[in-house]
Amino acid sequence: MTPVTPKPSTGTAAPAVAPAIALRQATKRFATRDRGAFTAITDVDLEVGAGEFVTVVGPTGCGKSTTLSLVSGLEPASSGEVLVHGKPVSGIPDGVGYMFQTDATLPWKNVLDNVALGLRYRGVAKADAERRAQDWIGRVGLTGFEDRYPHQLSGGMRKRVAMAQTLITEPSLLLLDEPFGALDVQTRELMQDELLRLWSGSGAAVVFVTHDLTEAIALADRVVVMTAGPATVKDEVAIDLPRPRKVEDIRLTPEFIELYRRVWDSLREEVEITRARGASHVA
Numbered sequence: 001m002t003p004v005t006p007k008p009s010t011g012t013a014a015p016a017v018a019p020a021i022a023l024r025q026a027t028k029r030f031a032t033r034d035r036g037a038f039t040a041i042t043d044v045d046l047e048v049g050a051g052e053f054v055t056v057v058g059p060t061g062c063g064k065s066t067t068l069s070l071v072s073g074l075e076p077a078s079s080g081e082v083l084v085h086g087k088p089v090s091g092i093p094d095g096v097g098y099m100f101q102t103d104a105t106l107p108w109k110n111v112l113d114n115v116a117l118g119l120r121y122r123g124v125a126k127a128d129a130e131r132r133a134q135d136w137i138g139r140v141g142l143t144g145f146e147d148r149y150p151h152q153l154s155g156g157m158r159k160r161v162a163m164a165q166t167l168i169t170e171p172s173l174l175l176l177d178e179p180f181g182a183l184d185v186q187t188r189e190l191m192q193d194e195l196l197r198l199w200s201g202s203g204a205a206v207v208f209v210t211h212d213l214t215e216a217i218a219l220a221d222r223v224v225v226m227t228a229g230p231a232t233v234k235d236e237v238a239i240d241l242p243r244p245r246k247v248e249d250i251r252l253t254p255e256f257i258e259l260y261r262r263v264w265d266s267l268r269e270e271v272e273i274t275r276a277r278g279a280s281h282v283a
Protein backbone atom coordinates (compact mmCIF):
# COMPACT_ATOMS: atom_id res chain seq x y z
CA MET A 1 0.00 0.00 0.00
CA THR A 2 1.47 3.37 -0.84
CA PRO A 3 1.62 5.92 1.98
CA VAL A 4 -1.69 7.56 2.74
CA THR A 5 -1.70 10.98 4.33
CA PRO A 6 -4.46 11.28 6.92
CA LYS A 7 -6.91 13.94 5.86
CA PRO A 8 -6.71 16.98 8.12
CA SER A 9 -10.02 18.05 9.58
CA THR A 10 -11.69 21.05 8.02
CA GLY A 11 -13.94 21.69 11.04
CA THR A 12 -12.98 24.72 13.09
CA ALA A 13 -13.64 23.06 16.43
CA ALA A 14 -11.65 19.92 15.63
CA PRO A 15 -7.91 19.59 16.30
CA ALA A 16 -5.44 20.08 13.39
CA VAL A 17 -5.43 16.37 12.57
CA ALA A 18 -8.55 14.71 13.90
CA PRO A 19 -8.44 11.07 14.97
CA ALA A 20 -9.40 8.66 12.21
CA ILE A 21 -12.37 7.58 14.34
CA ALA A 22 -14.03 9.11 17.38
CA LEU A 23 -17.03 7.45 18.98
CA ARG A 24 -18.49 9.42 21.86
CA GLN A 25 -21.19 7.86 23.98
CA ALA A 26 -22.33 6.04 20.86
CA THR A 27 -25.46 3.97 21.40
CA LYS A 28 -27.36 1.85 18.92
CA ARG A 29 -30.88 0.59 19.43
CA PHE A 30 -32.64 -1.61 16.89
CA ALA A 31 -36.38 -1.84 16.59
CA THR A 32 -37.24 -5.54 16.64
CA ARG A 33 -40.55 -7.32 16.21
CA ASP A 34 -40.12 -9.73 19.13
CA ARG A 35 -37.96 -7.73 21.55
CA GLY A 36 -39.15 -4.16 20.99
CA ALA A 37 -36.32 -1.64 21.09
CA PHE A 38 -33.15 -3.68 21.49
CA THR A 39 -29.96 -1.97 22.63
CA ALA A 40 -26.98 -3.46 20.79
CA ILE A 41 -24.23 -1.12 22.05
CA THR A 42 -24.33 1.56 24.69
CA ASP A 43 -22.19 4.62 25.45
CA VAL A 44 -19.21 3.44 23.42
CA ASP A 45 -16.26 5.81 23.74
CA LEU A 46 -13.43 4.99 21.40
CA GLU A 47 -10.76 6.92 19.53
CA VAL A 48 -8.50 5.50 16.87
CA GLY A 49 -5.59 7.65 15.74
CA ALA A 50 -4.44 8.04 12.15
CA GLY A 51 -2.19 5.11 11.34
CA GLU A 52 -3.12 3.20 14.48
CA PHE A 53 -3.96 -0.53 14.41
CA VAL A 54 -6.69 -1.32 16.93
CA THR A 55 -8.20 -4.75 17.46
CA VAL A 56 -11.55 -5.26 19.15
CA VAL A 57 -12.44 -8.35 21.16
CA GLY A 58 -15.59 -9.17 23.09
CA PRO A 59 -17.97 -12.01 23.75
CA THR A 60 -20.05 -13.32 20.90
CA GLY A 61 -23.00 -11.16 19.94
CA CYS A 62 -21.93 -8.29 22.21
CA GLY A 63 -22.05 -5.63 19.48
CA LYS A 64 -18.64 -5.53 17.77
CA SER A 65 -20.02 -5.59 14.23
CA THR A 66 -22.65 -3.05 15.17
CA THR A 67 -19.87 -0.73 16.35
CA LEU A 68 -18.18 -1.08 12.95
CA SER A 69 -21.44 -0.47 11.14
CA LEU A 70 -21.79 2.92 12.85
CA VAL A 71 -18.28 3.87 11.71
CA SER A 72 -18.91 2.66 8.16
CA GLY A 73 -22.14 4.61 7.99
CA LEU A 74 -24.20 1.48 7.31
CA GLU A 75 -26.23 2.19 10.43
CA PRO A 76 -26.86 5.55 12.10
CA ALA A 77 -26.18 5.87 15.84
CA SER A 78 -29.33 6.20 17.97
CA SER A 79 -27.49 8.67 20.21
CA GLY A 80 -23.97 9.92 20.77
CA GLU A 81 -21.40 10.99 18.20
CA VAL A 82 -19.61 9.09 15.45
CA LEU A 83 -16.84 11.01 13.69
CA VAL A 84 -14.53 9.84 10.92
CA HIS A 85 -11.59 12.15 10.24
CA GLY A 86 -13.32 14.73 12.42
CA LYS A 87 -16.58 14.76 10.47
CA PRO A 88 -19.89 13.33 11.68
CA VAL A 89 -20.68 10.17 9.76
CA SER A 90 -23.74 10.36 7.56
CA GLY A 91 -23.66 7.78 4.82
CA ILE A 92 -20.53 5.91 3.85
CA PRO A 93 -17.44 8.08 4.51
CA ASP A 94 -14.73 8.53 1.88
CA GLY A 95 -11.51 6.57 2.18
CA VAL A 96 -12.93 3.58 4.06
CA GLY A 97 -11.99 0.03 3.06
CA TYR A 98 -13.75 -3.09 4.36
CA MET A 99 -13.02 -6.76 4.70
CA PHE A 100 -15.41 -9.27 6.18
CA GLN A 101 -15.31 -12.96 6.93
CA THR A 102 -17.15 -13.68 3.69
CA ASP A 103 -15.36 -12.62 0.53
CA ALA A 104 -16.64 -9.75 -1.53
CA THR A 105 -15.22 -11.23 -4.73
CA LEU A 106 -17.62 -11.52 -7.65
CA PRO A 107 -17.70 -15.16 -8.80
CA TRP A 108 -18.19 -14.26 -12.48
CA LYS A 109 -15.12 -12.02 -12.62
CA ASN A 110 -11.52 -13.19 -12.75
CA VAL A 111 -8.82 -12.08 -10.30
CA LEU A 112 -7.69 -9.14 -12.42
CA ASP A 113 -11.21 -7.76 -12.83
CA ASN A 114 -12.08 -8.38 -9.17
CA VAL A 115 -9.03 -6.48 -7.98
CA ALA A 116 -9.65 -3.64 -10.46
CA LEU A 117 -13.31 -3.37 -9.41
CA GLY A 118 -12.98 -0.62 -6.78
CA LEU A 119 -11.06 1.61 -9.16
CA ARG A 120 -13.50 0.98 -11.99
CA TYR A 121 -16.39 1.96 -9.67
CA ARG A 122 -14.50 5.18 -9.01
CA GLY A 123 -14.32 5.92 -12.70
CA VAL A 124 -10.67 5.01 -13.31
CA ALA A 125 -10.09 4.12 -16.97
CA LYS A 126 -9.91 0.39 -17.72
CA ALA A 127 -6.26 0.31 -18.79
CA ASP A 128 -5.10 2.29 -15.76
CA ALA A 129 -7.24 0.23 -13.37
CA GLU A 130 -5.85 -3.00 -14.83
CA ARG A 131 -2.27 -1.78 -14.59
CA ARG A 132 -2.74 -0.90 -10.92
CA ALA A 133 -4.61 -4.16 -10.29
CA GLN A 134 -1.71 -6.06 -11.82
CA ASP A 135 0.65 -4.27 -9.43
CA TRP A 136 -1.52 -5.20 -6.44
CA ILE A 137 -1.86 -8.79 -7.60
CA GLY A 138 1.95 -8.89 -7.48
CA ARG A 139 2.04 -7.34 -4.02
CA VAL A 140 -0.25 -10.02 -2.62
CA GLY A 141 1.72 -12.79 -4.33
CA LEU A 142 -0.81 -13.82 -6.98
CA THR A 143 1.08 -13.04 -10.17
CA GLY A 144 0.15 -15.69 -12.72
CA PHE A 145 -3.39 -16.11 -11.35
CA GLU A 146 -4.93 -13.06 -13.03
CA ASP A 147 -7.24 -15.16 -15.22
CA ARG A 148 -8.51 -17.46 -12.48
CA TYR A 149 -12.03 -17.19 -11.11
CA PRO A 150 -12.68 -17.17 -7.34
CA HIS A 151 -13.90 -20.79 -7.27
CA GLN A 152 -10.57 -21.87 -8.77
CA LEU A 153 -8.62 -20.43 -5.81
CA SER A 154 -7.89 -21.70 -2.30
CA GLY A 155 -9.38 -19.89 0.72
CA GLY A 156 -6.03 -18.18 1.39
CA MET A 157 -5.72 -17.06 -2.23
CA ARG A 158 -9.23 -15.63 -2.15
CA LYS A 159 -8.21 -13.65 0.95
CA ARG A 160 -5.23 -12.31 -0.97
CA VAL A 161 -7.61 -11.18 -3.71
CA ALA A 162 -9.83 -9.57 -1.08
CA MET A 163 -6.84 -7.74 0.42
CA ALA A 164 -5.74 -6.42 -2.98
CA GLN A 165 -9.34 -5.47 -3.74
CA THR A 166 -9.58 -3.50 -0.50
CA LEU A 167 -6.15 -1.90 -0.47
CA ILE A 168 -6.01 -0.83 -4.12
CA THR A 169 -8.20 2.17 -3.30
CA GLU A 170 -5.61 3.24 -0.67
CA PRO A 171 -8.08 3.64 2.18
CA SER A 172 -7.10 5.87 5.09
CA LEU A 173 -9.33 3.75 7.33
CA LEU A 174 -9.69 -0.02 7.20
CA LEU A 175 -12.58 -1.80 8.91
CA LEU A 176 -11.97 -5.53 9.16
CA ASP A 177 -14.60 -7.81 10.68
CA GLU A 178 -13.11 -11.24 11.38
CA PRO A 179 -11.56 -11.27 7.90
CA PHE A 180 -9.54 -14.43 8.54
CA GLY A 181 -12.12 -16.20 10.72
CA ALA A 182 -12.90 -18.93 8.19
CA LEU A 183 -9.29 -19.86 7.44
CA ASP A 184 -7.29 -22.74 8.88
CA VAL A 185 -4.74 -21.77 11.53
CA GLN A 186 -1.65 -21.87 9.29
CA THR A 187 -3.23 -19.87 6.49
CA ARG A 188 -4.61 -17.40 9.00
CA GLU A 189 -1.15 -16.76 10.41
CA LEU A 190 0.21 -16.26 6.90
CA MET A 191 -2.54 -13.76 6.14
CA GLN A 192 -1.89 -11.89 9.39
CA ASP A 193 1.75 -11.43 8.40
CA GLU A 194 0.69 -10.35 4.91
CA LEU A 195 -1.73 -7.80 6.32
CA LEU A 196 0.93 -6.34 8.62
CA ARG A 197 3.37 -6.14 5.73
CA LEU A 198 0.87 -4.39 3.46
CA TRP A 199 -0.37 -2.06 6.20
CA SER A 200 3.05 -1.01 7.53
CA GLY A 201 3.98 2.45 6.33
CA SER A 202 0.57 2.97 4.74
CA GLY A 203 -0.62 5.45 7.34
CA ALA A 204 -4.03 3.75 7.36
CA ALA A 205 -5.93 3.43 10.63
CA VAL A 206 -7.28 -0.08 11.20
CA VAL A 207 -10.10 -1.45 13.32
CA PHE A 208 -9.96 -5.23 13.27
CA VAL A 209 -12.65 -7.29 15.03
CA THR A 210 -11.67 -10.80 16.04
CA HIS A 211 -12.50 -13.62 18.45
CA ASP A 212 -8.91 -14.81 18.39
CA LEU A 213 -6.85 -13.22 21.19
CA THR A 214 -3.55 -14.31 19.66
CA GLU A 215 -4.52 -12.54 16.45
CA ALA A 216 -5.75 -9.50 18.39
CA ILE A 217 -2.46 -9.10 20.25
CA ALA A 218 -0.14 -10.02 17.39
CA LEU A 219 -1.57 -7.38 15.07
CA ALA A 220 -2.45 -4.47 17.29
CA ASP A 221 -1.06 -1.31 18.75
CA ARG A 222 -3.99 -1.50 21.16
CA VAL A 223 -6.57 -4.14 22.05
CA VAL A 224 -10.02 -2.88 22.99
CA VAL A 225 -12.05 -5.22 25.19
CA MET A 226 -15.82 -4.89 25.02
CA THR A 227 -18.34 -5.97 27.64
CA ALA A 228 -21.10 -8.52 27.29
CA GLY A 229 -23.95 -7.01 25.27
CA PRO A 230 -25.03 -4.34 25.06
CA ALA A 231 -21.35 -3.64 24.49
CA THR A 232 -19.45 -0.75 25.86
CA VAL A 233 -15.67 -0.38 26.08
CA LYS A 234 -14.45 -2.20 29.18
CA ASP A 235 -10.70 -2.02 28.83
CA GLU A 236 -7.91 -0.99 26.50
CA VAL A 237 -4.54 -2.73 26.51
CA ALA A 238 -1.52 -1.14 24.80
CA ILE A 239 0.52 -3.68 22.85
CA ASP A 240 4.07 -2.42 23.06
CA LEU A 241 5.66 -5.23 21.08
CA PRO A 242 8.21 -3.98 18.54
CA ARG A 243 7.43 -3.86 14.83
CA PRO A 244 7.94 -5.26 12.29
CA ARG A 245 6.34 -8.37 13.78
CA LYS A 246 6.07 -11.88 12.53
CA VAL A 247 3.23 -13.64 14.29
CA GLU A 248 5.03 -16.98 14.53
CA ASP A 249 8.10 -15.36 16.11
CA ILE A 250 6.31 -13.42 18.81
CA ARG A 251 3.38 -15.50 19.99
CA LEU A 252 5.38 -17.70 22.36
CA THR A 253 7.52 -14.95 23.90
CA PRO A 254 7.03 -14.18 27.62
CA GLU A 255 5.92 -10.61 26.77
CA PHE A 256 3.23 -11.96 24.46
CA ILE A 257 2.01 -14.51 26.98
CA GLU A 258 1.82 -11.82 29.64
CA LEU A 259 -0.26 -9.62 27.31
CA TYR A 260 -2.49 -12.58 26.50
CA ARG A 261 -3.09 -13.15 30.21
CA ARG A 262 -3.83 -9.46 30.71
CA VAL A 263 -6.41 -9.32 27.89
CA TRP A 264 -8.00 -12.64 28.83
CA ASP A 265 -8.32 -11.58 32.50
CA SER A 266 -10.37 -8.65 31.28
CA LEU A 267 -12.42 -10.58 28.74
CA ARG A 268 -13.07 -13.70 30.81
CA GLU A 269 -15.74 -12.14 33.03
CA GLU A 270 -17.66 -10.86 30.00
CA VAL A 271 -17.51 -14.25 28.32
CA GLU A 272 -18.81 -15.85 31.50
CA ILE A 273 -21.71 -13.40 31.66
CA THR A 274 -22.55 -14.23 28.04
CA ARG A 275 -22.29 -17.99 28.72
CA ALA A 276 -24.54 -17.65 31.74
CA ARG A 277 -27.15 -16.04 29.52
CA GLY A 278 -27.12 -19.20 27.49
CA ALA A 279 -25.06 -18.34 24.44
CA SER A 280 -24.13 -21.54 22.66
CA HIS A 281 -20.96 -20.20 21.07
CA VAL A 282 -18.25 -18.44 23.08
CA ALA A 283 -15.41 -16.12 22.24
Ligand SMILES: Nc1ncnc2c1ncn2[C@@H]1O[C@H](COP(=O)(O)OP(=O)(O)OP(=O)(O)O)[C@@H](O)[C@H]1O
Nearest residue numbers: 030032038040059060061062063064065066067229
Ligand atom coordinates in the same frame (compact mmCIF):
# COMPACT_ATOMS: atom_id res chain seq x y z
N1 LIG B 1 -30.28 -5.05 12.25
C1 LIG B 1 -30.45 -5.58 13.46
N2 LIG B 1 -31.68 -5.64 14.02
C2 LIG B 1 -31.86 -6.16 15.26
N3 LIG B 1 -30.86 -6.62 16.04
C3 LIG B 1 -29.61 -6.58 15.54
C4 LIG B 1 -29.33 -6.06 14.22
N4 LIG B 1 -28.00 -6.14 14.02
C5 LIG B 1 -27.48 -6.70 15.13
N5 LIG B 1 -28.44 -6.96 16.03
C6 LIG B 1 -28.27 -7.56 17.37
O1 LIG B 1 -27.31 -6.77 18.06
C7 LIG B 1 -26.48 -7.61 18.87
C8 LIG B 1 -25.05 -7.37 18.51
O2 LIG B 1 -24.79 -7.93 17.23
P1 LIG B 1 -23.36 -7.83 16.55
O3 LIG B 1 -23.43 -8.56 15.27
O4 LIG B 1 -22.94 -6.42 16.55
O5 LIG B 1 -22.46 -8.63 17.59
P2 LIG B 1 -20.98 -9.17 17.44
O6 LIG B 1 -20.28 -8.88 18.71
O7 LIG B 1 -20.36 -8.64 16.20
O8 LIG B 1 -21.27 -10.73 17.26
P3 LIG B 1 -20.27 -11.95 16.88
O9 LIG B 1 -19.19 -11.93 17.90
O10 LIG B 1 -21.11 -13.17 17.04
O11 LIG B 1 -19.80 -11.70 15.49
C9 LIG B 1 -26.95 -9.04 18.62
O12 LIG B 1 -27.84 -9.41 19.66
C10 LIG B 1 -27.69 -8.95 17.31
O13 LIG B 1 -28.71 -9.93 17.23
